[in-house]
Structures are given as structure tokens and as C-alpha cells.
Amino acid sequence: MGDQWGTVVAALIGVGGVFGGIFLGRRQVTDQAAVEHEQWLRGQRREAYAALLETWDGGLAQLDEIVGNWEGEHHAAETFEGDGWEESEKSIHQRTHDAFVTVKRAIERVELLGPESVDAAAVQLLTALRAVRDAVRSRSGGHSWPDWDAYGEALELADAARDAFLTAARGATRAAPRP
Template sequence: MKDLVIPLLVAVIGLAATGLGAIVGARSTRFGAEKNAETVRRQVQDQGAVEHGHWLRQQRLSTYGSFLEAWDECLRITRAPVDVPDPASESLDELREAAGRLAERARRIALLGPEEVTQAAEDLTEGMQEDVEAAARFIRACQAAESAIDDRPVRPEAVAEATEEYRQRHAQLEDLIDAHRGQGRDLRDLDGHPLLADVMRSIAQLRQVSGEAGGALLENVERLSEAVGEAEAMLDVLTRNKEARELSRERFTSAARQALGTPPMPA
């Protein structure tokens, strides 16, 4: 009996060891496979993060550059010399279009970020929109003043004609008086003379056209004063915005450099 038990125990123990070894080996293989799979997954994830970061940087670089191009275009329009007779409307339309492109590119920056660059772009865009509105107010004031002047012309030629008419009639009257005196006649004999009526009509005409010209001139001066007031207000806005724009552009370029120079964080 003992001869049978011992070999049986040895066989059972060997079988158990073999099974345990197989289990341990299987688990080791599985662990190694999972580890390799995690390594591969991490590598793929890191590679994807790097590629996305590169794509994002390229998109930001392109968008930041196009935003500054639109900004420089706006500045070029606002600083362009006036070398045509009536460029106000065309220049304002051109500036509006350029400011619209600036706002569109600022919205794209808001999608790409980061927040610091987005805020600086929005500040620049808002300042330019204020410049456009200030210029529009000034042009409307000038157009209103011009329209009022056209509706109420001074007509200096009418004043000149009335003045010349009065001068001629007055000279004729002086000649008539001298003739009467030379003949020793009484000046009261001139009562009812047609020339006296002509002189009185010339005086009345001169007073009328002078009064009309004076009233028109006064209204025109008031209109021009309003236009000057609008110009001064616009100048204040532009001066204030110029200082703010310089700071906003500096913040934008500084934030853009930092965003483009900061490597992306892997997920």
C-alpha cells in the first residue's frame, strides 16, 4: 500500500505544479500583452497630441498673421492722404469692409484661443469699430452742413449786382442835384422825379439781398460750427483709441508669441 501511495502523491504534486506553472505563465503572458498594448496606446495618444499641437500651432500662426494683415489694412486706410475731391464716402465704405474682415478674423481667433490672444484681438477690433463710427458721424455732419449751405446759398453775386445798381443810381442822383444847383434851381423841384424812385428801389433791393445773404451766412456759420464740433469730438475719439490700440496691439503680439512658443500639453 505504501508503495502505491507515495508514487500517487508525487504524480498529484507534479500535476498541480504543472497546472500552476501554466496558470502563472498564462497570466504573465496576458500581463505582458496588456502592458505592451498600454504602451502602444500611450504612444499613439502622445503622437496624436503632438500632431494636434502642431496643427493647432499652424492654424494659430496663420490666423494671427491674417488678423494683423487686416489690422494693418485698416490703419492704411485711416492714414491715407486725401488726394481726390470727394473721397469721404468711398473711404468710409472701404474702412467698413476692412473692419468687417478684422472682426471676422477675430472670431476665428476666439475659436483657436488662447483667451489672452482672443481678448487682445477683441479689444483691437472694438477700437477700430469705434473709429469707423466716429468717422461716419463726422462725414454725416459734413454732409448735413453742405446740404444746408446748398439749400441756403449766400449768393454774393446778387449782393454785388444790387450794390452796383445802387451805386449807379446814386451817381445819377448826384449828377442831377449838381445840375439843379448849377442852374440855381431849388432842390425841392426834384420831388416826384423818376430817378428818385429808382434810387429808393435800388436801396430797398440792396437791403433785401444783403439781409438774405447775412441770414444765409449766419446759418451756414452755425452749420459749419456744428461740423467743427463733430470733427473735434471725432479727433478726441481717434486720439484716445490710438493710445488704446497701441497697448492692445502690444498685448496681442505678446500673447500671440507666448501662445505660439508654448508646447502643447499631451492629453
């Protein structure tokens, strides 16, 4: 009978070892999958963040070009047959809308990828972009366009938002993936 108990105990230890091996193997595969997913996500984030910064700079350059050409805009409005200031206002609104939409799409892509700290910074970018767009549009359709004070304040807000986004993005992409 003693030999039979030894066989039963050895069998139980063997079965326990098999279940332990299965559990540990599944755990290792799960951890490896989580790390690989985090690495993939970090790469996607890095691409989206870089694309956003490039699009952001391009969008602000477009808005700055609109304001920088204020003398040409005034001349065109004053020499236009019909209501040149109304046409100028329409043109400014359309060009600022186009620049805004392009940057907004890049911000939305970043918001899809997270994390929360970057999402919050992306919302600040969007708020700053709206402020710049609205400052460019401010007083459009009249001799007092552009509103230099509003534009300057909006650019300061945009610079601060870009810096905050860059800091958040740096933190999100530098963290090593962990299971």
C-alpha cells in the same frame, strides 16, 4: 500539480504582459496624436495671427487714409452739385465699413483657433477697431469733420490692443506641445 501552477502563473504573466503592452501602446499612440494635433494647431494659429496683424495694419492704414484726405473730402463736398456733405458722409461710412469688415473676418478666424488669452485679446482688437471706425465717422457730413480728438484717442486704444494681442499670440505660439 506544482508544474501545472507554474504553467498557469506563466500564462497569466504572459496575458498580463499582452494587456499591458496593448495599454501602453494605445497610450503612446494617443499621446503622439495629441502632440501632432497641437503642433498642427500651433501652425494654424501662427498663420492666423500673422494674417490678422497684416490685415489689422492694412485696415488701420485705410482708415488713416480716409482721415488723412480730409482736405480733399471737404473740397469734394463743397463743390459737389447737390448735398455734397451728405454724399461725403455716405462715402465715409461705406469706406469705413469695408475696412472694418475685412479686419473683423481676420479677427473671427483667430477667435476660432483660441486659446482663451488670445480670444480675449482679439475681442479687445475688435473693440479698438470699432472705436477707430466710429472716430473716423464722427462728425462726418459737416465742416467739423474729422474729430481729431476722438481719432487720436481711438488710435491710442488701437495701439494698446495690438500690443496686448501680440503678447497673447506670442505666448500661445511659443508654448511647446505636451501630451
